[in-house]
Amino acid sequence: MPVRAGLFVEGPPPALLAGHCRGCANHHFPRQPVCPYCSAETVDEVLLRGPGRLWVHTAVTAAPPGYEGEVPYGFGVVELPEGLRVVGRLTEAEPARLRPGQPMVLAVVPLHVDDEGREVLTYAFAPGDTEPRDR
Amino acid sequence: MPVRAGLFVEGPPPALLAGHCRGCANHHFPRQPVCPYCSAETVDEVLLRGPGRLWVHTAVTAAPPGYEGEVPYGFGVVELPEGLRVVGRLTEAEPARLRPGQPMVLAVVPLHVDDEGREVLTYAFAPGDTEPRDR
Amino acid sequence: MRAVEVAGIGIHPFGRHGDRTVTDMGVTAVRGALAEAGVGRGGFQAAFCGTAYGGVATGHKVLGALGMTGMPIVDVEAGCASGSAALMLASSAIAAGQYDTVVVLGVEKMPKGIIRSSFFEPWQEEAGLAATPAYFALRAARLMATSGVTKDHLAAVVVKNRRQGVGNPDAMFRAEVTAEDVLGSRLVCEPLHLWMLCSPNEGAAAVVLRAAGSSGARPGAGAGPAPVRLAAAVLRSHLPGAVLSESTPLAGLVDDSVVPPTTLAARVAYEMAGVGPEDLHVVECQDTDAARELLSYEELGLCAPGAAADLLDSGATSLGGRLPVNPSGGLLSKGEPLGASALGQVVELVRQLRGEAGPRQVPGARVALSHTVGRGANAGVVVLTR
């Protein structure tokens, strides 16, 4: 099950559930009823599938508060062709194996198994070999 | 062991650890380094042993947050001869058995047993037959 | 000093709202207030948010979800008076010329039952001294011991407010109750039964304040409702010595002359607004429990000391009476989302002054007073006029 409803679709192929504002034409994530950039209320839900390019990255080496999954894990920002920079986990936990600008594809990854035995999933970005389309 | 250090002495006879201000001559409880009424820093520690008179009372019928002892328990304010009104537990949990103005004596009562097997104690007031001295 | 007016109000109903977050509820309230005021993005210069348990950056989250940030956003905590504190800061700043238009919001999402308050130290919890309703009960018992107030009066306050709340679509409880129902509900702490206590719950309320005469309206926006004047918004803390003060000390003095924070705030508010209690047409006051409403009558000067039961018995404070108190149904009907409750009162009173209160309208209301008091101690008194 997704770690939060309304964040992504599992696919395949997976996609982020984003908002697209008819007022300012910007995308936002997660999808909200009001545009967080221009306050317009004309927001459509769109699916963003990537691929994108890595913008900046690091790795988390110690479990942050409330996190029960494995460490280390990659952490960074990916630029999607729609003009959006998205914060997320990276499947690659060794920063030296990644370089800014490289193609990244969207993935859905397991976090941990909850008290009722269900696998909890989240979105993440994985190194890919597909070049993103131009904006 | 006392629920908090510096609150009371177990006795017998038990006593509240109060402050007496040389500036305004008022008492306060618990004892503080600065007088909470006049801001003077000339505070002496004094032992208040009672008895006092019941000023107002009720009983708590459901355990409040963080409380692991028994319910119901009495709860009220006792006027001590030193001119102090003190909030505390009452050993009598049936409000109808108490009346404002009646003599109350200081007691030390068990709350619960802690993780290390120690009995945790607090101060309380019990109905007494000793008339308080005049102020 | 410039005059300050309420240019718009908004509210998210008080109640239980499941998955709706503090941010969701705040957005609803703020959008409502902005729409009424005809104010859009860039149309206000500061925001003040009252919340006690909303957590870090509560106001920022609400305004961020609306894409309206960049200005100073100040999150304030003043217990049950958090919204009054936000209103005091905002109105003072406008009066002083610091800002022309300000958004004030209050939000809260509280768990059911007795709230675990960060106010108490762990040892107080362990000793059973963090029993919030017990302190209310002691105040009620003292009121009964020193005046003609009886348990029947406590029940009558609940009956009155629940009846008035029937007409309020933003209230949590909208069914009338009888005195028998109230006295038959579970005894929490003698003399207070469960139905005499308000329920902590969830909700949000917002107002847009504006310097009178300044034009903050968006071009093309309608004229909107007639503005209501914010004549005073005062916050005061407690003086030391009163053992049953909302500051919840462990001890106090044998001294019944300590002026309570509500009276401290009311005196200043009356002076600022140039009115007295005899000039009021409608009041919303802190009815955390039924006795607290009666005590507020005295502390606000609505009646002489000791005369609260008589005032209630006279019917003056019921809808249709001389000075209706809590026409919204009060916290006893609405529930109490701490940060939102004061602004919820202001929303009600603005509706009353505009003549938009529907079945609970106080005819011809022109001078209104809002009162909150709670942990801190903080007391907030707001006077609104038209």
Next chain:
Amino acid sequence: MRAVEVAGIGIHPFGRHGDRTVTDMGVTAVRGALAEAGVGRGGFQAAFCGTAYGGVATGHKVLGALGMTGMPIVDVEAGCASGSAALMLASSAIAAGQYDTVVVLGVEKMPKGIIRSSFFEPWQEEAGLAATPAYFALRAARLMATSGVTKDHLAAVVVKNRRQGVGNPDAMFRAEVTAEDVLGSRLVCEPLHLWMLCSPNEGAAAVVLRAAGSSGARPGAGAGPAPVRLAAAVLRSHLPGAVLSESTPLAGLVDDSVVPPTTLAARVAYEMAGVGPEDLHVVECQDTDAARELLSYEELGLCAPGAAADLLDSGATSLGGRLPVNPSGGLLSKGEPLGASALGQVVELVRQLRGEAGPRQVPGARVALSHTVGRGANAGVVVLTR
């Protein structure tokens, strides 16, 4: 508008203080500030308290312990800028004539390690997205990717601030460190090593503000130290769109032109104070991590965009240089008790302007700037002069 001056300062050392409560520490700081200002009970008309995790009624508890209540006491939360927010509210109110003398305090008692912030939603924690130092690391990595800043520069900031902190008796860490020590400490999130991050800790600071020329001094009190002018105290939130903003959004735009909140606040503060970055003699800035200090150089206009490494390399920002930054040792030496940190900076800068900073004195300092920024986002910029 009236001029505002700092009439007194007080501080409780930042560090680990075991059983000392937030109230205990606040009392120490407030007593110090009141004593310097020659102000006693009844000598101030309002109090503002900054705290992020102090809980309900934090300021009331401090002032209650001193027997100094009854006036409005407002508790504000603005993350790392909580103290700046309190200072902004207090100074604006004095400038506007609302009060003559106000107590401003900041207090915090934080657990060790990464703080569990109420800022994040539970699902963000569950997904590992509540990793506060990772966001700092991404900002550091971007700074390195877009300027000449290297990991050696990050280590050099720590070496500088820790060296400066040796002379500050109120700091938690008072031993010099080498670049090798810093780079050899545990890697937290590339490029940030443990010693490049400040430690959340415990402490309190307070100031008494007064309308210039007003006499708030207690009869018989000494003249006290020469007053320092509070020339500006500005708070601003973030504009939307910057993915690495302290507002910590999950997404942002491909747009590097969004003005950060620090710059928004600094521009207004410079204008209010009638000075520019070139007029400053000493700065205390937010060094939550080593990269944050360098970023602050740019955002405050202390150097051109991209030139922070050069400014550091030149020695200008070290004690003895043209514009010493964080002579107190910064948060890297003092630790960061959130609500207290901004007022801790102001305490340091007032000492600098009075010439009382001992071994870390900046000779002839007459214009000083304090800067905090954090969750909200909130940025506070304060300008002090003599």
